[in-house]
Amino acid sequence: MGKLKWPERRPQEDFERILSPEGELVGERPAIDDAELLRWHEVMVKTRMLEDMGVRLQRRGVFSVAGGGPGEEAIGVGAGAALNPGDWLHPSYRQNASLLYWDIPLDRTFGALLGHAPEHVRAHLPLDPADAPKVKLTPYAVFLGAHIPVAAGTALTDKLNKRDHVSLAFIGEGATSEGDFHDGLGLAGVLKAPLVVVIANNGWSISIPSSRQTAAETFAQKAVAHGIPHRRVDGNDVFAVYSATKAGVDAARAGQGACVIEAVSYRMTSHNTADQADIYRDDTELEYWAQRDPIDRFEKYLTKCGLLDNTYKEAQRERIDIELRNAVNRALEIPATPADTMFLNHLHGDPGWLFKHQQEELAAEIAGKNPFMDFDGSGLGKGE
Amino acid sequence: MAESLNLVASINHTLRSELRKNERLRLVGYDIGPVGGMFRATENLFEEFGEDRIIDTPLTENGILGMAVGMAIAGDRPVVEMQFLGFMYNAWGQFIYHLANLHQKSGGAFKVPVTIRAVFGGGIKPLPFHSESTEAWFMHTPGIRVVCPSTPRQAKGLLLSALRCDDPVIFLEHAKLYRAFREEVPEEEYLLPLDKCRLVQEGSDLTLLTWGNMVHVSTEAVNKMDASIEIIDLVSLAPLDIEPILESVRKTGRCIIVHEARRTAGPGAELIALINEYALEWLKAPIKRVTGFDVAFPDTSTEEFYLPNVERITYALEAVLGFEF
Numbered sequence: 001m002g003k004l005k006w007p008e009r010r011p012q013e014d015f016e017r018i019l020s021p022e023g024e025l026v027g028e029r030p031a032i033d034d035a036e037l038l039r040w041h042e043v044m045v046k047t048r049m050l051e052d053m054g055v056r057l058q059r060r061g062v063f064s065v066a067g068g069g070p071g072e073e074a075i076g077v078g079a080g081a082a083l084n085p086g087d088w089l090h091p092s093y094r095q096n097a098s099l100l101y102w103d104i105p106l107d108r109t110f111g112a113l114l115g116h117a118p119e120h121v122r123a124h125l126p127l128d129p130a131d132a133p134k135v136k137l138t139p140y141a142v143f144l145g146a147h148i149p150v151a152a153g154t155a156l157t158d159k160l161n162k163r164d165h166v167s168l169a170f171i172g173e174g175a176t177s178e179g180d181f182h183d184g185l186g187l188a189g190v191l192k193a194p195l196v197v198v199i200a201n202n203g204w205s206i207s208i209p210s211s212r213q214t215a216a217e218t219f220a221q222k223a224v225a226h227g228i229p230h231r232r233v234d235g236n237d238v239f240a241v242y243s244a245t246k247a248g249v250d251a252a253r254a255g256q257g258a259c260v261i262e263a264v265s266y267r268m269t270s271h272n273t274a275d276q277a278d279i280y281r282d283d284t285e286l287e288y289w290a291q292r293d294p295i296d297r298f299e300k301y302l303t304k305c306g307l308l309d310n311t312y313k314e315a316q317r318e319r320i321d322i323e324l325r326n327a328v329n330r331a332l333e334i335p336a337t338p339a340d341t342m343f344l345n346h347l348h349g350d351p352g353w354l355f356k357h358q359q360e361e362l363a364a365e366i367a368g369k370n371p372f373m374d375f376d377g378s379g380l381g382k383g384e
Numbered sequence: 385m386a387e388s389l390n391l392v393a394s395i396n397h398t399l400r401s402e403l404r405k406n407e408r409l410r411l412v413g414y415d416i417g418p419v420g421g422m423f424r425a426t427e428n429l430f431e432e433f434g435e436d437r438i439i440d441t442p443l444t445e446n447g448i449l450g451m452a453v454g455m456a457i458a459g460d461r462p463v464v465e466m467q468f469l470g471f472m473y474n475a476w477g478q479f480i481y482h483l484a485n486l487h488q489k490s491g492g493a494f495k496v497p498v499t500i501r502a503v504f505g506g507g508i509k510p511l512p513f514h515s516e517s518t519e520a521w522f523m524h525t526p527g528i529r530v531v532c533p534s535t536p537r538q539a540k541g542l543l544l545s546a547l548r549c550d551d552p553v554i555f556l557e558h559a560k561l562y563r564a565f566r567e568e569v570p571e572e573e574y575l576l577p578l579d580k581c582r583l584v585q586e587g588s589d590l591t592l593l594t595w596g597n598m599v600h601v602s603t604e605a606v607n608k609m610d611a612s613i614e615i616i617d618l619v620s621l622a623p624l625d626i627e628p629i630l631e632s633v634r635k636t637g638r639c640i641i642v643h644e645a646r647r648t649a650g651p652g653a654e655l656i657a658l659i660n661e662y663a664l665e666w667l668k669a670p671i672k673r674v675t676g677f678d679v680a681f682p683d684t685s686t687e688e689f690y691l692p693n694v695e696r697i698t699y700a701l702e703a704v705l706g707f708e709f
Contacts, residue, residue, distance in 0.1 A: 088458070118491025138457070139490055143481040149447045150482055153454020153462075160410070160436050161459065180477065183447025190442055345492035346527050348550040352579060352623030354658070377630050377662035 023300025067272030074294035078241025085134035110331035145175035148184030174205025194252035220262035235263030413465030541576030587614035637668035669707035
């Protein structure tokens with residue numbers, strides 16, 4: 001019996017594009033200076049190397065799970081670069097490039113991948129406030145799409161308090177099927193919240209292709225029902241992603257409300273290290289997409305502009321490799337998270353007798369004592 | 385100065401005074417604007433504070449709750465009107481994932497000061513899913529507080545504390561109590577603790593544990609008994625203020641629990657478990673639960689047989705008071 005798979009649908013290329021797969025300008029280059037373009041390139045390369053390293057460390061058993069979005073770096077960088085300091089960035093786990101653009105501390109990222117509690121990571125890898133990311137970040141929404149209403153909320157509060165900030169949220173095309181996506185857009189539309197939602201359509205949501213996700217022609221058009229303007233861009237073209245996002249961010253900041261941008265790309269790997277894509281999809285599309293790789297394309301353009309050559313690239317790889325290794329090493333030096341860290345940050349103030357009693361039970365057990373020796377509520381002291 | 389107010393008027397009065405005091409307080413929900421809330425709890429607030437403070441929304445409980453969390457982490461203090469507690473079913477994802485967990489999952493980086501006001505409990509003969517008592521589900525969720533006032537005066541002090549608390553608080557308002565009776569509610573501000581039970585009346589023969597409207601039904605039953613019965617209004621369902629409860633049971637040696645919520649794995653089950661763990665040797669009789677049955681909340685024609693009533697509570701009191709090992 002042959003293995004059955006869902007049919008894959010190659011997206012129409014009738015989207016906005018500025019940089020062709022050959023690295024030629026086919027539209028208007030955004031007004032970005034050369035130094036900033038090289039920074040975009042640096043972040044794209046660093047993101048790919050970071051995610052590669054994550055996968056390698058997972059295979060060695062250092063991380064329990066890792067993943068990323070090789071081939072999708074243009075989405076994170078292009079959209080992330082459209083923000084201002086003080087804006088909200090609600091990330092998705094596949095747009096690491098947006099976080100690297102805003103200088104998230106890499107050692108802490110690796111610390112989190114090691115499974116440490118955030119309190120513990122922060123305690124052992126203190127950060128100079130001057131080095132803290134200049135945008136406001138929420139944790140990855142592990143409930144996919146659940147951050148969209150939250151992003152509508154941060155946007156609304158900034159607007160109502162007359163702060164000049166916008167909120168940007170990344171979401172995969174799969175999560176646009178979740179009610180949360182529509183809940184959030186419905187609210188943002190009616191309340192004119194300065195919210196920009198970037199749909200990273202990479203064709204696959206774990207094993208489900210975009211053709212099985214919606215019968216609609218595009219994901220961008222889902223915004224129509226909410227009265228929200230939408231655009232659809234080549235997600236492997238960092239100029240197209242940036243220009244559309246910047247226009248949306250500027251409009252939101254100017255009081256014109258929300259917008260949705262679909263960035264069309266492709267998931268070049270399995271969903272994550274716990275997934276095995278060859279069970280449900282063929283490799284036939286990979287070559288097509290490899291020819292559209294966002295980093296290759298950008299490098300062709302930068303080379304033509306005389307901003308990049310092989311010597312630069314080699315030195316860059318070496319520099320980033322050292323930076324990543326140092327960050328991993330710092331993360332690996334974090335001591336084990338104490339077990340009672342799990343009790344932190346539930347309620348402010350007194351958590352109550354029962355909560356404290358459970359903490360004492362765990363402490364007693366770890367100390368080799370019987371945690372059940374309290375029959376009258378007087379505490380565990382009697383049972384020693 | 386004090387005003388004679390019923391529960392819903394007390395809540396309206398408290399929301400208004402805090403809206404005047406704290407410009408970061410915003411009410412968010414469905415039907416809270418011009419109409420003033422299904423039960424008129426937000427009556428006239430839209431007129432005084434405008435649409436940026438009293439935010440009428442599209443119909444999406446899940447979206448409202450998620451948006452409120454976003455507003456909270458950006459510095460506002462949203463008060464969500466969930467209309468009926470049963471509508472929380474629609475908001476379950478945001479409730480668990482963001483409301484209850486974001487503070488902890490962010491390692492304390494974000495606090496989530498959202499108050500959810502929700503009407504709960506039966507006895508007003510509404511449509512299905514408007515009479516739910518699902519306290520136990522919330523008690524089973526770490527990271528939130530659940531409080532339930534049983535009088536107008538108490539409601540003011542508790543609601544003010546909830547509105548100023550840095551934790552998410554579910555504030556349960558019993559439908560039957562909204563207009564049941566009036567009470568003198570002081571004009572000036574006062575705060576009541578969110579995590580303390582309330583001794584309704586002292587007694588030495590039996591401890592009766594309850595909350596919400598059942599405080600009043602139970603008191604009526606107790607008043608007919610020729611026994612000294614201690615009534616404790618739990619007030620805080622999460623976290624449970626268990627020490628005074630254990631102390632009372634150790635004193636009386638007998639206990640019944642009265643709640644509208646279904647029995648199996650209901651709040652009473654947890655209370656009995658704790659009494660069993662920490663006060664068993666003081667018990668003179670098994671503990672009995674007078675609760676809703678393990679059925680869907682029934683149609684209006686039979687809801688009176690589902691809800692604990694004076695007669696049923698009296699039977700339970702007689703049974704437990706009369707038991708000898």
